[in-house]
Amino acid sequence: MAAILESWDLTVPGVPPRSRFYPLEPIGIGTPLVESLTSYLLRLAEAHGVPVGVLTDELQRGAAASLPSSGLKICTCPYRLLAYSVNGVEESAVKWVYVLGEATLREDLNHLTLLAFQDFLCSLSLFRRFRTWCPACYEGWRASGRSVYEPLLWSLRVASVCPLHRRSLISVCPHCERPMRPIMSSSRPGYCGRCGGWLGDMPDGPLPEEVSPASSNYWVSNAAGELLALAPRTRARPGALRQAFRENLEACVVRLFRGNGTQFAKFIGCTTTSVYNWRNGAVTPRIDQLLHLSDRLRIPTAAFLTAQSSAEAVDWKAVRPAVEGYALPILLHRPSEEIRQALRLVLGERPAPSLSEVATRLGYRGTEGLRRVSQSLCKRITDRYKKSFGPEPYYNGPRPRICRRRKIEAALKAALAQNEPESVPHIARRLGYTSSGPFFKPFPALCRAIYLKIARRKAARIRVMRRMVEKALRQNPPPTLRALAVQLGFKDKAVIGRYFAASRAQLLARRKALAKKQATQLRRELHRYTWVKPAPSLAEVCRELGLKPVTASRRFPRDCRLLVSRHQRRRRTMAGLRRQKSGLRPSIC
Ligand SMILES: [Zn+2]
């Protein structure tokens, strides 16, 4: 019977877990043009045929339902304000990667962000505010039938050129001529979030010229791409990137400048303090600093961040000529009479320049050299400069007009158009005015707009700083105030107290508690040595514990006295034994 009729297998076949959303394949992981997480969101929404706003709302709801206890809110801002920071190194990136990973059951979405560099890059000046793209890339993808997406590279502030087409990236829609946010309610990959126009169209007017492959902009953009391609290969071990960078930088300084950090700093165009802090590992460079370092030395970024020493990865012969051709600027000796002549000419200038301005103009580093040439002329220049702050008295006749109204207006408008506007008093001073009064009366609206823009930028900077301070508060062990100030980009730690007094107090309390804990631990270890046999000397114990004997005696006097007395007793005993042996020897022989 069994041989004639086959039996049915009634066990239910195992069904692999199903994702809530379509698990789209991310594009270009491990390449310079890897997709960004914001682009993935846009493509996911398009694949489901819903506006991206509906998708993000759904994701937010799903996140809240799956983790009700922690009250997880993936983003404090509404979806239409989602910024490029979700591609970054902060908590919002972690949350979005988690939420999208849950929804699509994909585990590789962290490669669409900069999370691989979380403990190396700081979030300052990382991303642009507005969406930026290369029209030629969009057009090429559409023409060849490939998926249209946004590489992570385009969102980086440092990348200004498309590495494929060597043309500048653009951020103003060719149809509605307006910039747009990275994600807006009706954004789609490749289309304007405002008017819906195709972004692969070239803007009207002459095409931008191709950037030379030797230019800094091209190198920096390419190097940024290399950095992104490196992400999946970075080690998970925390601090590995920091250590590799520190070792490789040290190799560069030693090989190219015989260990002279000041010369190295001058060559790469940053401050000596920054190089000092990078070398001792107190801070890591910002992304723009890292890429400019790579550009100046013409060493690929990967050589700085991979574990093997850059000594093997770098062709030192190719780097050396650029460094060897470089000489520190040396002041030429000029006859004193020539300098005096120049100083006399300055006395007739209007508005009166300050002495330090004159010194810079003449190629001096400070004013000391000028004073050595002529004390009296320098004094007259300084007096004139001081007087220039007060208005000229009326009894000297009517004051001449310093600037035309049109020029003032043009200067104010130019300042307003800048990303980091110059302040109104500063513009006034530059144009030769002593105060900004003559600017406010005729152009109140322009002045107010400049003030507001500056205030907004300052507030945004403080917001970013606040996030960094809060992150520092969660670190274990907490950083020192000074290290935190350097991380925020300041030399003076007073800035933390000025803006974040409460956080400063918390940080200090945590540092104090940490110091207390360390002292207790140290005391316990020191005490352990007071009954170790044979009794060690104080110097030996201090070497073991990494302490200076003076510090140890000041902080733990009783244990140190005990250690010293035990060691002395042991030495006396040993000496006695030796004497005894030497006394016995003749009788044995
Ligand atoms: Zn392109």
Ligand SMILES: [Zn+2]
């Ligand atoms: Zn548009």
